[in-house]
Amino acid sequence: MPSFPRVTDRNAAAPGPDLPSAATRPPPFRPGPWVRTAVAAGLAAATISRRARLGAGAIIGGRVTLALAPSALTGLAAGRQVVLVSGTNGKTTTAHLLAAALRTAGPVAHNATGANMADGAVAALMAEPDAPAAVIEVDELYLASVADAVRPAVVVVLNLTRDQLDRGSEVRAVAAAVGAALAAHPDIVVVANADDPMVVWAVGAAARVVWVATSGRWTGDATACPRCGRTLHRQPSSDGPDWGCGCGLKRPVPQWTARDASAETLGQVIPVRLRLPGTFNVGNAVTALAAAEVLGCDPHVAAVAMSTTSEVAGRYAVTTHRGRQARLLLAKNPAGWAETLHLLDDRPVLLAVNNREADGRDSSWLWDVPFETLTSRRVVASGERAADLGVRLTYAGIDHTTVTDPIAGLDLLPPGPVDVVANYTAFHQIRRRMGAARGGKS
Amino acid sequence: MNEPELTIGVLLPDVLGTYSDAGNALVLAQRARWRGVAASVMPVLADDSPPATCDLYLLGGGEDAAQMFAVEWLAGHPDLVRAMARSAVTFAVCAGLQILGSTLVDDRGQRRDGLGLLDLSTAPGASRSVGELISDCDIPGVGLLTGFENHRGTTTLGPGARPLGRVLSGVGNGARHPGGAVDGAICGRVVATYMHGPALARNPALADHLLQRATGLPFDAAELPDVPDLPALRRAYLSEPRRRRTAMWTARPGRR
Numbered sequence: 001m002p003s004f005p006r007v008t009d010r011n012a013a014a015p016g017p018d019l020p021s022a023a024t025r026p027p028p029f030r031p032g033p034w035v036r037t038a039v040a041a042g043l044a045a046a047t048i049s050r051r052a053r054l055g056a057g058a059i060i061g062g063r064v065t066l067a068l069a070p071s072a073l074t075g076l077a078a079g080r081q082v083v084l085v086s087g088t089n090g091k092t093t094t095a096h097l098l099a100a101a102l103r104t105a106g107p108v109a110h111n112a113t114g115a116n117m118a119d120g121a122v123a124a125l126m127a128e129p130d131a132p133a134a135v136i137e138v139d140e141l142y143l144a145s146v147a148d149a150v151r152p153a154v155v156v157v158l159n160l161t162r163d164q165l166d167r168g169s170e171v172r173a174v175a176a177a178v179g180a181a182l183a184a185h186p187d188i189v190v191v192a193n194a195d196d197p198m199v200v201w202a203v204g205a206a207a208r209v210v211w212v213a214t215s216g217r218w219t220g221d222a223t224a225c226p227r228c229g230r231t232l233h234r235q236p237s238s239d240g241p242d243w244g245c246g247c248g249l250k251r252p253v254p255q256w257t258a259r260d261a262s263a264e265t266l267g268q269v270i271p272v273r274l275r276l277p278g279t280f281n282v283g284n285a286v287t288a289l290a291a292a293e294v295l296g297c298d299p300h301v302a303a304v305a306m307s308t309t310s311e312v313a314g315r316y317a318v319t320t321h322r323g324r325q326a327r328l329l330l331a332k333n334p335a336g337w338a339e340t341l342h343l344l345d346d347r348p349v350l351l352a353v354n355n356r357e358a359d360g361r362d363s364s365w366l367w368d369v370p371f372e373t374l375t376s377r378r379v380v381a382s383g384e385r386a387a388d389l390g391v392r393l394t395y396a397g398i399d400h401t402t403v404t405d406p407i408a409g410l411d412l413l414p415p416g417p418v419d420v421v422a423n424y425t426a427f428h429q430i431r432r433r434m435g436a437a438r439g440g441k442s
Numbered sequence: 443m444n445e446p447e448l449t450i451g452v453l454l455p456d457v458l459g460t461y462s463d464a465g466n467a468l469v470l471a472q473r474a475r476w477r478g479v480a481a482s483v484m485p486v487l488a489d490d491s492p493p494a495t496c497d498l499y500l501l502g503g504g505e506d507a508a509q510m511f512a513v514e515w516l517a518g519h520p521d522l523v524r525a526m527a528r529s530a531v532t533f534a535v536c537a538g539l540q541i542l543g544s545t546l547v548d549d550r551g552q553r554r555d556g557l558g559l560l561d562l563s564t565a566p567g568a569s570r571s572v573g574e575l576i577s578d579c580d581i582p583g584v585g586l587l588t589g590f591e592n593h594r595g596t597t598t599l600g601p602g603a604r605p606l607g608r609v610l611s612g613v614g615n616g617a618r619h620p621g622g623a624v625d626g627a628i629c630g631r632v633v634a635t636y637m638h639g640p641a642l643a644r645n646p647a648l649a650d651h652l653l654q655r656a657t658g659l660p661f662d663a664a665e666l667p668d669v670p671d672l673p674a675l676r677r678a679y680l681s682e683p684r685r686r687r688t689a690m691w692t693a694r695p696g697r698r
Contacts, residue, residue, distance in 0.1 A: 162460065165592060170460060170505045223456035224488065229511040231456055231488040334462075361573070362590045364638045367465025381671075387678060390671030391643055392465075395472050402671050 038069035039076070039126050046123065062119030065126060073118055076125035077150035080109070082134045083291055084147060086178065087158025087199070089336045090284045091116060091137040093276065094158060096312045098288040099135040101302035102295065107131035114313050117142050121150065133295070140174050144181035147188070155182060156191045156291050158284070159214075160198040161221040161335040162368075164360035171221050175202035182206045191291045193283075194254040195240055201226040201249060210290050213240040213254035214283030217342060218335035220368060225249055239264075258286040263299070265290075270299050275310040278343040314427075319434050321407075323415035326350070326434070330427045332359070334368040340421055341373055348378035348413040352406040352422035352430060353385045359424050363388045371396040382409035383426045406430050448474050448481040448657060451496035451530075453522075454504075454512050456487045461592065463502030463535045465640035469649050470498060476668055479657065488515060494525040497656045501538030503593075503638060509537045510548050516541065516557050527559055531656040532632045535641060539627065539634035540564040540595050560629045561602030564595040567616050575614060575637055576680060577607030577625045584647045586610070587625075588679040589637020597636075603627040606635050631655070644679065646672060 046061025065072050083102075085095040092114040099110040109128035111120040116139045125134060138146045140160065147155065160175050179202040182190055192203045194211040198221065203209055225232050225245035234243045239257040244250035257264045260279070262271050263286040272285050285306050292302040311317040315330045331340040355363045363385050371393055379400040381389040390402040403409045406426060410418070422430055452467045467483045474481035486492045488511070499522075504512065516523055526532045532542070540546045543562040547553050556564075575591040587607050596616035599605060605619065606626030614625030614636055626635035633652065635641055642649040646669065650661040 165461065172505055172507065220459065223459070224508065224511075229457065229507050362461075362592065362638065364462040364465070364590060364640055367462040367468070367640050367643065368459075387671040387675035391669055391675050394669045394671065395465075395468050395643070397472075402674075 035069045035075045038065045062123035073149040082150045082152040083154040084152045085137045085156045086143045088161045090158045093312045094284040095137040097306045100305045101292040109134040159196045163333040178202040197222040211252045211254045213257040215240040256290045258283045280339040325417045326420045329421045337369040346377045349419045350380045352383035352426035354426040356425045366392045380409040382406040449496045450498045452485045457508045458502040458504035461503035461638045466642040469642040492522045494521040499532045501534040503536030534634040561600035564597045567596040570594045571613035575612030576610045579607040589639040589641045591636045603629045
């Protein structure tokens with residue numbers, strides 16, 4: 001087993017972490033016979049699911065194991081260095097970048113498909129039983145239970161914005177849940193976004209925080225102070241937009257700052273050359289770098305490793321479909337859409353919006369997305385909520401064509417490079433159907 | 443000289459912006475412009491001194507703490523509240539409806555005064571109402587209303603308020619009402635509902651009614667052909683009411 005570097009603490013003033021070193025940490029996973037049986041059953045279920053082409057099999061495998069042995073997650077995580085990645089947007093991308101960085105030191109277990117509840121974590125750890133490190137993305141509302149089970153070394157908190165109001169919770173309640181999860185584990189090193197007031201409020205009293213200035217574009221969900229409700233004051237500063245409130249909540253001094261194509265930390269500049277588009281992905285990458293450094297990775301080496309990632313669970317991948325080179329982009333909520341629309345050039349664009357359970361049933365959020373920017377290009381509105389999207393575009397003054405079926409919508413765009421922006425279930429439908437069409441030809 | 447302009451004040455979008463109700467302002471402004479009436483949208487933030495001269499005021503939905511802040515903020519600006527009562531037309535949604543009522547119960551369970559522009563009182567219900575809401579609007583010519591409700595408040599209308607609509611599907615105000623369930627309230631120049639969506643995007647006839655009251659101009663309440671996707675949108679929401687009403691708060695938060 002490769003020796004994985006131990007957690008290092010870059011805050012000289014803070015006491016050193018009492019995280020398990022290679023010498024003192026518990027021996028590698030030696031599950032009892034029942035957990036072993038449960039894991040074997042889960043792996044079998046995953047294989048059957050995959051062979052039956054029902055999906056990647058991760059979730060069903062994790063569920064079977066958890067159903068048979070509810071403590072399996074604790075057993076599977078024991079003796080490993082686990083990083084949990086949470087927040088509203090960028091979990092999957094940040095976890096992919098961090099896993100790429102940590103793989104320079106040894107095998108890493110990672111829930112790469114974005115299955116981000118306990119079952120997905122179990123599946124990832126089962127799949128890599130010998131990996132000494134694990135990068136697990138976790139839904140914000142599952143952070144507490146997963147952290148209790150896996151006792152992570154590091155927790156990354158990216159951002160907290162509105163998402164699925166009809167089935168989750170209002171943002172402040174999510175932030176409070178994240179705060180409670182972190183407070184229960186004072187030995188965790190938290191890597192958190194200094195530019196998001198909701199994150200700063202949530203992370204609050206955590207003892208050891210590495211703050212990252214990510215320069216996020218979206219401020220729409222934290223215009224009021226999350227602590228006291230008054231208006232936050234914002235002004236530009238050299239390392240991003242400064243903010244603060246009369247109640248005392250203010251932007252912490254960041255140890256890391258994301259620039260256009262680099263990370264700056266303690267006077268040192270590390271080039272960050274990504275194959276993923278968008279300034280928000282530089283923010284994700286710099287956050288991943290900060291987490292990698294806490295775990296003992298050389299950030300220069302980590303940054304080079306990240307530059308090999310060109311797609312993330314199908315996102316950013318370019319798929320050719322009937323003469324259209326479609327770049328697939330996923331956006332799930334107003335903050336995600338704002339960041340994604342910002343990175344588009346004036347290529348023709350297909351938008352697809354569903355409102356299934358996993359998307360959130362309430363599609364009102366479309367009215368907080370700045371579609372007004374989609375001028376001077378061909379626009380097609382599609383998805384099961386194509387009419388809602390079309391109405392929104394008309395009020396935004398954007399000429400468009402509306403067709404429910406996204407693949408039929410793609411055919412309405414001229415051949416050549418096009419962008420496809422879709423929300424969660426629409427994105428997966430499009431991927432599946434494009435894949436099926438390609439498979440059919442061969 | 444410039445022709446008169448319709449001014450739409452969006453009150454506290456920084457505090458009551460959780461449910462995208464600010465879209466109502468864009469709908470009103472565009473529908474006015476499409477008929478040749480100049481219109482501007484003025485966001486009024488918590489730190490601003492609110493103007494008392496707008497033709498229309500909008501109040502949206504928000505989280506519990508934000509709602510209490512909004513009550514105090516409005517009470518601190520009596521000129522604005524007087525304008526809402528006497529000269530302007532006000533459209534309030536969800537938390538906005540509750541704030542403008544006579545009494546409400548705050549997040550610590552304390553009863554407190556609202557602004558008193560609507561004769562109604564609100565208390566927390568047993569469970570959260572989340573899902574599609576359809577009503578038959580009480581305003582002549584407006585027809586069926588569709589929206590998405592997401593609230594825990596249960597609102598009882600007093601004798602000085604009439605409902606905005608009779609509920610055909612969904613919960614609405616939630617309290618017992620003679621003759622069956624109702625949504626929203628109308629009191630003089632104030633119109634309120636539990637519908638997000640945003641409500642005026644889904645219900646252009648209601649938007650035109652508000653514009654007509656605010657300007658005195660004859661806005662045709664019939665759906666215009668200028669929003670080609672609107673008939674399909676309304677057909678979809680009005681023909682297949684989907685209900686997911688109870689206890690969403692305590693339901694498994696399991697997401698993707």
